[in-house]
Amino acid sequence: MPCALCGDIIPSEVARCPACGAWARRRDFRAVGVAVFMLLGFDAFVSLGSGISLLRAARPLHDATHDTYDAAATGKALAPYQDVLLIGVIMAAVTGLLYLTWLWRAYGQSPGPHRHHRAWVLFGWLCPVVNLWLPPRLVYDVWVNSGRYRTAERQAAGLVVAGWWGCALLSVLLARMFGHGSVDTLSDARFDVHVGVAASAFQAIAAALCMATVFHITRIQVEHD
Structure with a gap:
């Protein structure tokens, strides 16, 4: 198999790469980190694309008036985007399964x-109320304990983790609001569109910030082999 660090071919019976000396365990961990990073990037791309598409599809609302507004047509036009946001949440859940595997090893x-x-790496996501605040604390602990950081660097890591988690929670809340929104009036439809765009934007930002945590933690742990 190829080494995840230098690309040299390593025989299956060898525990370390003959070229760079990396352990197989670290190679596997880096491979999982790269897979999570790529999935998160795909999630961010899909969320950003759905938000831009929703903005373009809602352009007729800016020119509409209360006399020309058609609630039935607007509801039909926005319905697919509710499914897109739901698919985005499902994709995030699938990515989360691989993310938990990576976080457990990290x-x-x-x-x-x-x-x-360590058991809270899994149970912290499943326990009600606890899953609102414990997961980012676990990720922060893993990040700052993986290397030697100055106070400013620890604060920067804390801001990235807090931003990721805050955007993730907001995206879920806004997606639910968009799914239960009303298009009975023109003002309701415009508000619902803005909520949907915000949900997509926060999903994309959350995925991007999560990519940053995965990248830095994986890099630090691999380098400190």
Whole structure:
């Protein structure tokens, strides 16, 4: 198999790359990190594209008046975008399964100390209320414990993690609002479109910030082999 660090071909019976000396365990971890990074990039691209498409599809609303507005036609035009946002949430959930595999290994490879047991890497996403605040704390702990950081660097990492989690929660909330929005009046339709665009934008931003956490944690842990 090719080495994930230098690209040299490594025999299956060899534990380390003969060219760069990387351990197979680290190679596998980097491969998982790259897969998560690429999936997140795809999610961000789809979310951004759906938001731009929704803006273009809603252009007739800017020129419409209360006399010319057709609620039935508008509802029919916006219905597919509700499905697109739902698909985006499903894609994020699928990406999350691989992300949890990556985070489980990243937690085990970070030296610590950790404020929470490793089991919370999984249960922290499933427990109600707890899953609103624990996952970003776990990711932050893994990030700052994977290397030596100054105070300013720790604060920057905290801002990235907080921004990622805040945008992710907002995107889910706004997507639900868009799905249950009303197009009975012109003002309701315009508001619903803005909510849908905001949901797509926050999904894209959340995916991009999550990519940053995956990239930096994977890079640091691989380099400190």
